[in-house]
Amino acid sequence: MLNHHPSIEMLTDYAAGSLALAYSLSVSTHLEHCSECQQHVRKLEVLGANLFTQTAPENQSLSFLKQSFFEKLTEEEQDRTSETLAENKQKSVKNWFDDYKIPASLRQFVPNNYDELSWMKLSPSVKIATLCDEDGIQVSLTRIKAGAHIPTHTHAGEEITLVLEGAFSDEKGVYGRGDFVSRNASHKHKPMVTKDAECICLTVLDAPIEFTGWLTRFFNPIMRRYHPQTQ
Amino acid sequence: MERAKQTQPDDQLVQDMFAVAEHRDQVALTRLFDHYVPKIRAFCLAAQPGANLMADDIAQEVMIRIWRKAHTYKPEAASLNTWVFTLARNARIDYFRKNSRHQTNIDPDYLFQSIVDENADPFKDAQHQRDQERIKDGLDKLPQDQKQVLYKVYLEGKTHKEAAEELSLPLGTIKSRVRLALHKLTIYIKR
Ligand SMILES: [Zn+2]
Numbered sequence: 542m543l544n545h546h547p548s549i550e551m552l553t554d555y556a557a558g559s560l561a562l563a564y565s566l567s568v569s570t571h572l573e574h575c576s577e578c579q580q581h582v583r584k585l586e587v588l589g590a591n592l593f594t595q596t597a598p599e600n601q602s603l604s605f606l607k608q609s610f611f612e613k614l615t616e617e618e619q620d621r622t623s624e625t626l627a628e629n630k631q632k633s634v635k636n637w638f639d640d641y642k643i644p645a646s647l648r649q650f651v652p653n654n655y656d657e658l659s660w661m662k663l664s665p666s667v668k669i670a671t672l673c674d675e676d677g678i679q680v681s682l683t684r685i686k687a688g689a690h691i692p693t694h695t696h697a698g699e700e701i702t703l704v705l706e707g708a709f710s711d712e713k714g715v716y717g718r719g720d721f722v723s724r725n726a727s728h729k730h731k732p733m734v735t736k737d738a739e740c741i742c743l744t745v746l747d748a749p750i751e752f753t754g755w756l757t758r759f760f761n762p763i764m765r766r767y768h769p770q771t772q
Numbered sequence: 773m774e775r776a777k778q779t780q781p782d783d784q785l786v787q788d789m790f791a792v793a794e795h796r797d798q799v800a801l802t803r804l805f806d807h808y809v810p811k812i813r814a815f816c817l818a819a820q821p822g823a824n825l826m827a828d829d830i831a832q833e834v835m836i837r838i839w840r841k842a843h844t845y846k847p848e849a850a851s852l853n854t855w856v857f858t859l860a861r862n863a864r865i866d867y868f869r870k871n872s873r874h875q876t877n878i879d880p881d882y883l884f885q886s887i888v889d890e891n892a893d894p895f896k897d898a899q900h901q902r903d904q905e906r907i908k909d910g911l912d913k914l915p916q917d918q919k920q921v922l923y924k925v926y927l928e929g930k931t932h933k934e935a936a937e938e939l940s941l942p943l944g945t946i947k948s949r950v951r952l953a954l955h956k957l958t959i960y961i962k963r
Contacts, residue, residue: 549960550932557926558861562878569883584959590857592926596814610832649882675876
């Protein structure tokens with residue numbers, strides 16, 4: 542049983558599809574570990590479906606649209622290759638569980654293993670790899686060696702940390718695989734990775750240029766010189 | 773042994789889904805088109821009033837996905853309405869992404885995959901059936917102010933924060949309205 546979950550507001554925005562994709566990515570990754578939140582999302586989707594089916598019916602004639610749709614469908618049917626491609630994509634998502642620990646939601650950035658990313662070494666014990674950006678919200682992976690301390694610091698923006706592998710702790714508790722930790726400026730931390738294994742986290746930062754996240758703030762001088770690259 | 777539930781018009785649509793999946797039946801697909809396309813268009817227009825071309829594009833995209841993915845639909849795991857809603861939601865996100873309303877290289881296809889497939893437990897299915905009925909009945913009884921916020925979040929695609937700004941209400945008020953609504957619908961009890 543996990544102890545740290547996204548807020549119900551965030552789950553609702555996620556199920557509704559109104560949540561920024563960078564945050565949706567962290568929620569989706571959490572869901573792969575958390576049946577409790579999965580249940581919530583399922584129900585929230587049922588709610589969405591009910592609102593969706595209550596939308597006012599239009600009086601507009603759709604015969605033109607219908608005709609153009611069936612023409613498009615015929616084209617699509619002839620173009621078998623695109624369908625095969627789409628199915629392959631689905632397949633790779635479904636099979637991840639058997640072979641890899643990479644969450645399905647992250648496989649668009651990490652197809653095989655974490656080592657294939659271009660990690661940037663920030664210190665002997667910390668490495669970081671940027672996955673993507675959305676409207677200035679930055680998503681990255683942080684990899685910290687077992688037992689490593691992270692200096693005390695505060696930060697400005699909001700930050701989400703999702704534990705993918707290993708565990709870390711701070712004054713408030715221990716966070717393990719699947720835990721979803723949301724922090725804002727009011728928090729002050731002394732996070733430390735547990736001694737038994739390295740820790741890999743997914744982090745979503747809403748103020749990436751200054752790297753104000755609680756985990757990465759102290760790397761600012763280095764990070765500013767680093768140009769995030771997309772894979 | 774005809775039950776009231778079996779006479780619902782949605783049953784015809786579920787049959788049509790099977791016809792599409794198994795026989796590539798375009799007549800059945802036409803019935804699904806007639807039923808869902810007006811809803812998908814209205815769903816898109818709620819987020820972007822007047823954007824008829826966008827609504828047409830997304831509606832067509834959803835119908836293509838229905839055609840291609842019909843064989844993956846499992847009625848015991850989700851109602852057809854829920855399944856189509858998730859397709860429409862994802863297609864709308866994808867459209868906004870590709871047309872740079874949101875600058876991003878995150879592919880939403882990866883973000884909502886696992887949920888619909890996640891089920892093989894008859895006990896959970898029965899539970900899910902009850903949840904569905906409770907949500908459907910409860911929604912009609914919600915006070916207007918709670919419904920309004922749900923409408924903004926789900927149909928207009930606004931976050932809680934954006935809904936608060938638009939209604940000139942504190943974020944806390946929006947949050948508590950949603951929480952009250954979710955509580956009544958027994959979606960969210962405590963945490
Ligand atoms: Zn959870």
